[in-house]
Amino acid sequence: MAPNELRADRPLAGDRIPATPVAGGPPKSPPRPPVPKRRRQNPFGFFGWMWRIGVILAGTMVVGGGVAAFGFYRAAIAELPDIQWLTTYEPPQMSRIYAADSRLMAELATERRIFVPIGAIPRRVQQAFVSAEDQNFWTHSGVDPIAIARAALTNVENLSTGRRAVGASTITQQVAKNMLTGNDRTMLRKLREAILASRIETAMPKSRILEIYLNEIFLGAQAYGVAAAAQQYFSKGLDDLTVAEAAFLAALPKAPNNYNPLRYPDAARSRRDWVIDRMLDDQAITLAEATTARAEPLQARPSRRPDFVPVGQYFTEEVRRELVARFGTEQTTMGGLVARTSLDPTLQAGAEEALRKGLFAYDRRRGGWRGPVARISASSTDWLPQLEQVARPPGALPGWHLAVALEVRNTEARMAWIARADPRAAAEPRTMTLPLDDVQSWAKPVQPGGRLGGSPRRMQDVLSPGDVVMVEVEPATPAAGRNRGSPEHLSLRQLPNVEGAIVALDPNTGRVLAMVGGFSFERSWFNRASQAQRQPGSSFKPFVYLPALELGIPPNQRLLDAPIEIATPQGLWRPGNYAGTSNGWVTMRSAIERSLNLVTVRLAQEIGIERVAATAARFGVIDNMPRYLAMALGSGETTVLRMAAGYASFANGGKRVEPTLIDSVQDRFGRLVWRPEGRACPECATRPFQDGPPELTDTRRQITDPIAAYQMTSLLQGVVQRGTGGRAATGLNRPIAGKTGTTNDYVDNWFVGYTPDLVVAVWLGFDDPQTLGNGETGGGNAAPIFRDVVEAALGDSPPVPFRVPPGVALVRLQTDRGQTITEAFRPGTENSARPPPNDADLFGGDANAAVPDLPPAFGVPGVQGNPGAAQRRLGDLY
Incomplete structure (x- = not known):
């Protein structure tokens, strides 16, 4: 057999050979060895529980995180602002205020x-x-x-x-x-x-x-x-x-x-x-x-703020308050508004200078010397750093210097101050001599109780070494009689305690052209022109005489200037004239020119205090005047702005005047958002140029007839020409009408007057009402300030006569003092003045004679029959 031949009786390599052959069948495999049994774990043991808990915790964390995230997201979007307004959003912009000549006054x-x-x-x-x-x-x-x-x-x-x-x-x-x-x-x-x-x-x-x-x-x-x-x-x-x-x-x-x-x-x-x-x-x-x-070098060139109008702080603040009242604070400061005002910077500067001049004149006459600002060492080495620490008094004028007295002799004091051309420049000490004759005429020491001492006889009576005072370097004047060889001299200065206010406006439009609310806005923001309520005194009398003119009583009607007693709940009131005398029968013209109190009270009694109150209300002077006869002498309260607006109606023919400071307000896009009433011009934007200017409709309310307004103007011209306001027109050579005002105890001094195109109201007094001193009257203090303001406003412009309305009868006649004047009459009243009677009736003649009533078109309550008969029981008036 070949070596590789397979034999059927031999098993192949790897075949398993049964240990015991089984007859009659295929051989069986040997039995497998027994496998040991595994022990089953308890599902509820320690590790099982831990595993389940971990799973639960992980799930909870995931779910909780999701819920938290969702809640966080919901919280984030809750009340989230709507972004739609951003599509039309405009960032906040500053608002600007401009003067009438388009110069910038302020930025808000x-x-x-x-x-x-x-x-x-x-x-x-x-x-x-x-x-x-x-x-x-x-x-x-x-x-x-x-x-x-x-x-x-x-x-x-x-x-x-x-x-x-x-x-x-x-x-x-x-x-x-x-x-x-x-x-x-x-x-x-x-x-x-x-x-x-x-x-x-x-x-x-x-x-x-x-x-x-x-x-x-x-x-x-x-x-x-x-x-x-x-x-x-x-x-x-x-x-x-x-x-x-x-x-x-x-x-x-x-x-x-x-x-x-x-x-x-x-x-x-x-x-x-x-x-x-x-x-x-x-x-x-x-x-x-x-x-x-x-x-490129980084060279910052910080911009200078725009050049602002250097005057008119009271005016500007009044405009700001009006904008806030009309548009709200947010829109005023962030809305980009453009407010164009009626301020005339030149006139405003003249008004401020006129008021300062008048206040200084009074302070030097009545204020006395109230002492130094501070006291420091007069040592040659210590005074400079100490002087730099002395705060400049609020309201001190830009040309004044804080100076220290280094040496005081009998006739002069050597003063030193810090001169800086630029606030950031180094200090440059400067010295100059203050002569005794600069202070001798006015720097009387103020005694306890406010009384003034005698005039200083030597410089030590005024200054001591180390006294810090305000001084001003002035150019030499030949009339001064001092420092003739020097191009300049030094004068002592102090801030006046007395205050004042001025309003100048256009009588035809009511546009306020200038407003001065006090000596210095830096010292006090309180606007005495629009916020202070003061008694107008005799400057209120035109609103007593006007109703008589409206009733047809002629300006030459003779009225009784005699003592009068009036029963009041407080007892008998016995008013008197400023001079303490009475003059018998005088004409209405003479009574207002001489500011006779007794005639004014009698006239208010005859025409009715209700009629006087109605006149004050429709002229906007006093809205709800108490019905007392004493109000006829100006014992009510009003403002300088209201008085100016009231007199403006005399100048413009009897139209109601609403004073305005703002001509127009535009929004950030240039759209007109506000304009004073009565100045609308619907045709201005649509009328073709070739058709000429549009016709404007006068919507002002007629509050007295033009004839009565002109008669009052004629009477007030007499006040300036022959009466108590003579100093208001000195050297102006133009028609001026106006009225003085002096309240009881010389607390308030007024002069309110006007030309055909300008009304100026002036007030002087103390913030805390107190006497200005015996003999300090509106004619002596306020009238000269009025004159200076008018001169600053009109300058060398040609004089303009007052407009005579149609129907006025001008008649030449003689005054009580024999002067020939032209008197203004209503048609048919030229010969209606009645002579002095023998009885005590104010107008004379029949006590039951009727006095013509004012036509109802002017909204004046009528008095049926003799107005005197309706006011006999004076006790009912109080």
Whole structure:
């Protein structure tokens, strides 16, 4: 058999050979060894429980995290602001107030901002901010994941250095934060910011988002928005900015105060160069432009604020209050309003100077010397630093200096002060001699109780070494009789205690041309022209005489000037004239020219105090005047502004005057939003030029007839020409009408007067009512101030006569004093004046004679029959 031959009786390798052959069948495999049984684990054992608990905890954490995340998301979107208003949002803008000559008076702003639409912002300026703040602005959808990841890595690396964490907010997120979500540092706010940023991106284009950002962002130095910042740092418009300047502005949002170029020039330059590099990376500029920009020095040229009108602070504050009352504080300070006013800066300056002059004159006559501002050492080495620490008194005029008396002799004092041409310049001491004759005539010491001592005989009676006082260097005047060889001399100054107010307005329109509310707005914001309620005294008398003229009583009617007793609940009232005398029968003209109180009370008694009260109300002087006869002498209360408006109706022919300070108000887009009533012109915008000017309708209310108004003007001209107001027209050489006013105990001094085109009301007094001193009258104190204001307003302009209305009968006659004048009568009343009677009736003749009633067209309550008979029981009036 071959070696490889298989034999059937041999098993193949690997075949298992049964140990015991079984006959009659195939061989069986041997049995497998028994496998040991595994022990079953208890399903409720320790590890089973741990496994199940772990699964439950993991599931709970997943579910809880999901619920928490959902709750966090719901909290983030809860009360999320509506972004729709952003589509029409306009950043806050400052409001401006302009004078009548278009000069800027004031800026009202919570934030100084100049809004510029995106189309007017140069592309390079836009890209500078994009490169510095949000390089992927044009491509992301509100949130930049790449920037977030980069910021996260940077913050991890900075953990050990202690550096401040960097952010990854996009420009859109900054808009959301600034406008809608606030600045609190919480995760909830960041989530709200991200959600809102995504919504903003879907609601408006990128250009609109960037426009809001560039106009809203704060860039330091009180500048909000790129336009205001360009003006503030470089005195340039956006179109004039260089690449380096645009890059500097873009460097500011991160930390405006830390990159102020005046305080931290190195940090500002480094940050600017970083922005230039970012712009180069973004290919917003070329390499050559970047090189040039880096080499450019960072020279900040802070802009000067616009030149404001240097006068009229009381006027401006009155306008601000009116704007707030009409439009609200928010719209006034952030609405971009443009208010054009009626202020005449030249007249305002003249009125302020006239009031100061009058107050100084009174103070030198009655105020005495009230002592130094402070006391310091007069040592040659100590006075300079000590003087620099003395606060300048509020209200001190710009030309005054705080000076210290270094040496005081009998006839002079050597004064020293710090002279600075520029507040930032070094102190330059200056000395000059103050002569005794400058103070001898007025610097009487004020004794306890307010009494004045005698005139000083030597300089030691006024000053002591170390006294700090106010002085002014004045040019030498030949009339002064001192320092003839010197081009200038020194004068002692002090702030007056007395106050005053002036209002000047146009009687035809009511436009207030000037308003002075006190000596100094810096010293007191209280506006005595519009806020102080004072007794008008005899300046109220025209509103007593006018009803008589309206009733047809002629100006030459003789009235009784004699003592009178009036029963009141407080006892008998015995009014008297200023001079303490009576004159018997006098004409109405003479009575008002000489300001006779007794005639005025009798006239008010005869025509009825109700009629006087109605006249005061329709002229706007006193709205609800108490019905007491004492009111006829001006014991009610009113304001300087109201008195000026009341007299304006005499000048304009009897039309009601509503004083206004604002001519128009426009919104930020130039649309007219308000104009005073009565100045509407519907045809002005539509009437063709070739058709000529439009016709304006006079809507002013007629409150007295033109004839009565002109008769009152004629009477008030007599007050200036022959009566108590003579000093009001000195040297003016033009028609002036007006009335003086002096209240009991010389507490208030008034003069209210007018020309055909200007009304001026003047008041003097103390804020805390007290006497100005015996003999201090409106004719002596207020009338000269009126004269100076009119001179400043009209100058050398040709005189204009008062307009005579149709129907007035002008008759030449003689006054009580024998002067020939032209008197104004109603037609048919030229010969109606009755002679003095023998009985005590005011008008004479029959006590039951009827006095003509005023036509009802003027809204004056009529008096049937003799008005005197209706007012006999004077006790019923109180």
